[in-house]
Amino acid sequence: MSNFSYIRGLGYHVPERVYTNADLEKFVDTTDEWISSRTGIKQRHVVENETCLDLTFEATQKALKNAGMEADELTHILVATFTADTIIPSTACLLMERLGLKHRIPMDISAACSGFVYAVEVARALINLNPDSKILVCGSEVLTSRVNWEDRSTCVLFGDGAGAIILTSEDCENSGKVIDVLLSSEGESETLTVRGSGSAYPYKLGDVVGEEHFIQMQGRSIYRKAVRSMSSISNEILAKHGFTTKDVDLLIPHQANLRIIEAVGKKLELPTEKVFVNVDKFGNTSAASIPIALAEAKEIGAIKSGDLVLLATFGGGLTWGSTLIQF
Incomplete structure (x- = not known):
């Protein structure tokens, strides 16, 4: 199989x-x-x-x-x-x-x-x-x-x-072969949260909606952990399959913000033209970020036949992961 x-x-x-x-x-x-x-x-x-x-x-x-x-x-x-x-x-x-x-x-x-x-x-x-x-x-x-x-x-x-x-x-x-996925996490409950509507924050009819119902984040901490985690797991998945960053044709990172994207690209020693960016147009769309970027990159010809594409992501939980695709 x-x-x-x-x-x-x-x-x-x-x-x-x-x-x-x-x-x-x-x-x-x-x-x-x-x-x-x-x-x-x-x-x-x-x-x-x-x-x-x-x-x-x-x-x-x-x-x-x-x-x-x-x-x-x-x-x-x-x-x-x-x-x-x-x-x-x-x-x-x-x-x-x-x-x-x-x-x-x-x-x-x-x-x-x-x-x-x-x-x-x-x-x-x-x-x-x-x-x-x-x-x-x-x-x-x-x-x-x-x-x-x-x-x-x-x-x-x-x-x-x-x-x-x-x-x-x-x-x-024209299909893309998913070579592998690596996932990791760090049980952490403070850096990025939406607590409202969870059973730990019960409410009753007529209660006023509070700040806990909305995204709360510690930006500086997220920046450090996101850059470290995404670059580390990207290197890990590449090494597992005998590749280096020099083999990567396109990196599609989670589109959190440009500073994180650029820092990950720099850590992986990838030139800017090999790092896909559309955060300027769409902002951070969380779980939709990478599939939007992947579909757009394919649509506009940024991904070509034979390209090795690396996905890297980071999110609350804390969670992170990487995917290697050969088109």
Whole structure:
């Protein structure tokens, strides 16, 4: 049995509405210069009447079209998110219904910004158990539903969007071979949190929503740990398969902010042209960040046949991971 899985289709979707930094200046105590110089973000896409399910559905439709597949060919639906429409049912269950499917295996996966890479590893395991599986793997977030617009240090960072891939055991034309995934974590409960709605923070009807319902983060600590963790696990996965960073054609890191992206690229001794960046257009979309970047990179020709692509991610939990793909 092959240990490889193959990316048969990719797609992404973001809301039409855009908040530029100038737009944020109108209701947040910030400036375009402050945001741009510290994060590299120029704009972000923001939902208007859409939900996490809506974004996921649109990204899925594009991935299916790219793969030349129909929805009823899917056997599993995995959605990485922490901003689901509802606690129950899961976004994956709602997506199955929206796609008109029954008797599939849907599940949401929670690993914050690392969620998509974690979901890819779950999909690889499922494919090895049942090589006939055709698995939809999505990362989707409506982060603007979980930002405190009065917290200028965090609200400027995040945007909404979804990305999707379809994984199978079958190699086909223009597919990408997932060589390996490495994951790691550090049980840590303070650096990056959204505590509200959890059972440790019960509330009753009529309670006022507090700061615990929104993203809270310790930016300096995250910067240090993200750079160290993403670069370390990237070197580890490359060495495991006899590669060095010189073999990498494109690094797609989690699009947290430009400073982290540039620091990881520097640690890995990769030239800027080999580090994919779209955080300026989309902001930090958490679990959707890497699948959006992967799908866009393929769409615009930044990934070519034969390229070795390295994914690196970091998120709350703390969680991090890396994926190696040969296109």
